[in-house]
Amino acid sequence: MRSENKPDGQKTFIEEARRAQIIAATIEVLAEAGFAGASLAAIAKHAGISKGVISYHFAGKNELMEEVVEQVYTRIAEHVVSRMQSGTTARELLRTHILAVAGHMRDNRVQVKALGEIFTNLRDAKGGLRYGMHTDEVLYQGLETIYQWGQENGEFRPFDRRVMAITHNAAVNAMFAYWVMTPGHDLDAHANELADLFERAVT
Template identity: 55%
Template structure:
């Protein structure tokens, strides 16, 4: 338990350091200084900076999933789940700016042994699969119209990523309203329209 607490402290210090000084300015020594420990303590818990960054990503994604998933699962319709996902991601982001800035630094810079981005497009595959399954369920129930669920899943995630990136650059931007606008756009684009049904919200 003590080791878990120490690892969490190091990861939190890494998050704040990446968010403050960026990828190029972040070193194990600087993270250790922020955490009030020696660099050797970090080396005891992590094999190196790369492993620390990977654990940082894992931790933040677990936090996001733990925040978003329950809110999505409370909804009984595909459109409701999509709206809940957009809303809850925006809500999480508002309260965790440092985490999102740190993720961006890692995603845009960490490379593998082949000099390819460690967190490239394929990193989102589990998200695509989950979203695609939800959309297909909505199509099977007749709630949603016929469309390519994979294309829509990729498009939704791209819209979320763009929303977060824009808010990162313009923190005064109303990200909650942005999420509602996206939800309206997607809902009007994916739901099945029946005779006599209005097409606008």
């Protein structure tokens, strides 16, 4: 006997699949053509759908770009958290955070390029950059939690946790920016060197 809920369930699944398709196409177009070239028409063509399909799911380019950032950051967080769960010391968590982020993005280079295009081009209603230090508070707080634990259990020396979190985040961002700009740069070696640097800085 057919379930009465099946049609709604199918519709939800289809809509989610379509949104995922649009997000994937957007990331690829951003990486290939840049922000200016990532028009809704170009994204639709790349995805093999009509521009109207994108407009059905997203109110406009800005909303689509924000969803790309949300989706990519969610995937990064899931990967990093899964790697950090086995950590038993603050020092391990600090190192794992840097290496796990690098490991995930190494396998998703187009996502790094797409994020870079969005971060340097997407504007808010007032004309300012939509993303930047003013939107990184959650990241800072997460890093501060690691540093606080290390200070409280005696692993880390006293220091200003906010300053260290800002420096940590900026260093990771710079690592990815250099990796995208410089073909052949060894991201894993860079990440290991960065982890060594921060371990020495906090202990």
